[in-house]
Structures are given as structure tokens and as C-alpha cells.
Amino acid sequence: MFILLIVSLTAIIIYQYLIHRNQQRVLTSISEKLQQIMKRSTDEKLLLQTDDKRVKTLLVELNKLLDHNQTIRAAHNQTEDSMRRMLSNISHDLKTPLTVVMGYIEMITSDPNLSKEETDVLLKKVHYKTVEVLNLMNKFFNLARLESGDIDIPLTRVNINEICRKNILTYYDVLAAKGFTVKVDIPEEPLYVLGNEVELERILNNLLSNSIRYGSDGLVIGLTVRSSSDMIYVDVWDKGKGMNERDQNRIFERMYTLEDSRNKLYQGSGLGLTITKRLIEQLGGEITLQSKPFERTIFTFSLKRLNF
Structure with missing residues (x-):
């Protein structure tokens, strides 16, 4: 045992x-x-x-x-790639107008035979390019503040119908001059969102100017306001050349520009849509993009609806 x-x-x-x-x-x-x-x-x-x-x-x-x-x-690798691309584009976008400014100033200072009229023309060009640089630097600064959370945007009850009507009207002369057909579908019933009037005007300005710039081939631009029980949807659309799937996936990235955006006709900083997306997120909303070339390219942003 x-x-x-x-x-x-x-x-x-x-x-x-x-x-x-x-x-x-x-x-x-x-x-x-x-x-x-x-x-x-x-x-x-x-x-x-x-x-x-x-x-x-x-x-x-x-x-x-x-x-x-x-x-x-x-995500880290993507951020690094984005930062490298952003720095490269910043260098390009600042260098180009500054080089032009330096050229104009050199012409003024090196040619004593310039008439006052010729000098004034060159100085106006210098002023225009200087303003262009300042606007670009302000965009960089605003985007940096948005991404760092350094901007406090007060939210209030806003009539989205009126803001949309007012903003599309500000483009009436430009659209008429370019031969655009404008299609507006805004309900008569007042629709209210939780938002900020100033920032909503910036958002609409960015989206409308983007559609005018890149949708000029289709000569049709539209603005639609839709609603559900708890959300308001704003569509800004055009029938221009649109963009491929690769561009759609990256269009809201910092400094990302379409392939032909370096063409003077389509020139842009690549910051407008990034700032737009950040502003909409600050307002508690979302923005999406759908594009079928020469059929419809539509940016849709949504915000919380207020029913009182």
C-alpha cells in the first residue's frame, strides 16, 4: 500500500x-x-x-x-506620409507667389526708366500675391487650431434654410457669368440645426466654391436641404468631371489636391475641404462624398436637427 x-x-x-x-x-x-x-x-x-x-x-x-x-x-505611417506631402505642398504653394513677388520687386528696383503707371501696375500685382500668401498662411493656422482643439465654437439654434439661401445667392453673379444652371431645393418649412452661423457659412462657401471650380465642365450646380426626424442633410452637387475612387478616399486629407489642381484653372491649396470636414465635426456632424463623373458629384453634410 x-x-x-x-x-x-x-x-x-x-x-x-x-x-x-x-x-x-x-x-x-x-x-x-x-x-x-x-x-x-x-x-x-x-x-x-x-x-x-x-x-x-x-x-x-x-x-x-x-x-x-x-x-x-x-495610422502613424499615414500621418507621416500626410505631413511629408503637406510640407512639400506648403513649400510649393508659398514659394510660387513669393517668387513672383520677388520678380516684380526686382523689376521695380532695377529699372529706373519705369513710368509711374507701370510701377503702379507691378505694385498692385505684388499686393495681390502678398494677399494670396497671407490667405494661405491663415488657412494653415486655422487648420492647425482646429486639429489641436484650440477653437471653441459656440453652438446655437440656426435656421439652415436661410443660411443656404443666402450663400447660394452670393454666388449668383459668378454662376451666371460662367453659364451655370442652378438647381435649388430648399423646403419652405423652417429647418433648424444645432450649429454656428459663421462656421456654417464658411462650410457652404468652401463647398460651393469647390463645386464651381471642379464642376465647371458640367455647368450645373445644385443645393438641396433634406431632413429626417432627428437630422438635417445639406447636399452640394455638380455634374462636372468628378473624381475617381482613389481621390474620393483621400479628398479630405490635409493638402491633398486633385491631379490637375496645379493647373492654374483648378488651382487650390488643398486645405479647403480638410477645414470643412474639421468644422463640420466640431459642429457634431459628418460629411460624405459620392462621385460619378459627369453625372453627379455630391458632398453631403449632416447636422443634428432641433425640433423646437
């Missing part, structure tokens, strides 16, 4: 030792694989055959952490 007890205890000890050794081997394997994944910055997962429920749970949680880390790394 005593011998049987000794044998049983010995068997238990050996069994526990084997389990412990197997666990050590599994944990060592997990540790080594995890180090490899982190060192190489790959998208691999921890895959290991085991019957130990605790180890399985550990693997599930570690893979969740790896997913989270990979998401953060991808």
Missing part, C-alpha cells in the same frame, strides 16, 4: 513537471515569436497549437494587442 502511494505521488510529480515544462516551452515560443513580430513590424499573428485554455486565452488577448498596435502603426 505504501509502495503504491509512493508510485502514485511520483507519477503525479512527473506529470506536473511535464505540464510545467510544456507550458515553459509554449511561453518561450510565444515570447520569441512576439519579439520577431515587433522587431520586423509585420502584420503577423501568434499562431500556436495548444490544448491549454489559459494559453489560448493569452493568445487571443495578445493578438488583439497586435491588431491594435498594427492599427496605430498604420
Whole structure:
């Protein structure tokens, strides 16, 4: 009986030792694989055959952490790419008008035979280009403040119908001169949103000017206000050349411009839509884009509806 007890205890000890050794081997394997994944910055997962429920749970949680880390790394890489592109575009957009300004000033200072009329013309061009640089720098500053949360936008009850009507009317002369057909669909019933009148005018100004610039081939521009029980939707659309799926996915990025936007006809800083998106988010809304070239390119932003 005593011998049987000794044998049983010995068997238990050996069994526990084997389990412990197997666990050590599994944990060592997990540790080594995890180090490899982190060192190489790959998208691999921890895959290991085991019957130990605790180890399985550990693997599930570690893979969740790896997913989270990979998401953060991808976002970081995207931000770095965006910053590099932004710095490159900032350099281009500031260098071009400043080079022109320097050229005009050199003409004024190096040619004593310039008449007063000729000098005045050059000075007006210098002034125009200087204002262009200042406006661009203000856009950079405003975007930086928006993204840092340094702007406090008070929200109040705003009649979105009136703001939309007023903003489309400010473009009447421009649209008429360019030969646009304007289609406006704004309900007679007053619709109110939780927003800010000044920022909503900036948003509409950015969207309308964008549609005029890039939708000129279609010569049709539209503004529609729609509502549901708890939301208000504003559509700004055109029938211009639109954009491909790649551009649609990136159009709200900082400094992203369409391929031909460096053409003088379509020149833009690439900041307007980014600022628009940030402003709408500050107002608690969202903005989306759908585009079918020469059929309809539509920007839709939504805001919370107030029913009182």
C-alpha cells in the first residue's frame, strides 16, 4: 500500500513537471515569436497549437494587442506620409507667389526708366500675391487650431434654410457669368440645426466654391436641404468631371489636391475641404462624398436637427 502511494505521488510529480515544462516551452515560443513580430513590424499573428485554455486565452488577448498596435502603426505611417506631402505642398504653394513677388520687386528696383503707371501696375500685382500668401498662411493656422482643439465654437439654434439661401445667392453673379444652371431645393418649412452661423457659412462657401471650380465642365450646380426626424442633410452637387475612387478616399486629407489642381484653372491649396470636414465635426456632424463623373458629384453634410 505504501509502495503504491509512493508510485502514485511520483507519477503525479512527473506529470506536473511535464505540464510545467510544456507550458515553459509554449511561453518561450510565444515570447520569441512576439519579439520577431515587433522587431520586423509585420502584420503577423501568434499562431500556436495548444490544448491549454489559459494559453489560448493569452493568445487571443495578445493578438488583439497586435491588431491594435498594427492599427496605430498604420495610422502613424499615414500621418507621416500626410505631413511629408503637406510640407512639400506648403513649400510649393508659398514659394510660387513669393517668387513672383520677388520678380516684380526686382523689376521695380532695377529699372529706373519705369513710368509711374507701370510701377503702379507691378505694385498692385505684388499686393495681390502678398494677399494670396497671407490667405494661405491663415488657412494653415486655422487648420492647425482646429486639429489641436484650440477653437471653441459656440453652438446655437440656426435656421439652415436661410443660411443656404443666402450663400447660394452670393454666388449668383459668378454662376451666371460662367453659364451655370442652378438647381435649388430648399423646403419652405423652417429647418433648424444645432450649429454656428459663421462656421456654417464658411462650410457652404468652401463647398460651393469647390463645386464651381471642379464642376465647371458640367455647368450645373445644385443645393438641396433634406431632413429626417432627428437630422438635417445639406447636399452640394455638380455634374462636372468628378473624381475617381482613389481621390474620393483621400479628398479630405490635409493638402491633398486633385491631379490637375496645379493647373492654374483648378488651382487650390488643398486645405479647403480638410477645414470643412474639421468644422463640420466640431459642429457634431459628418460629411460624405459620392462621385460619378459627369453625372453627379455630391458632398453631403449632416447636422443634428432641433425640433423646437
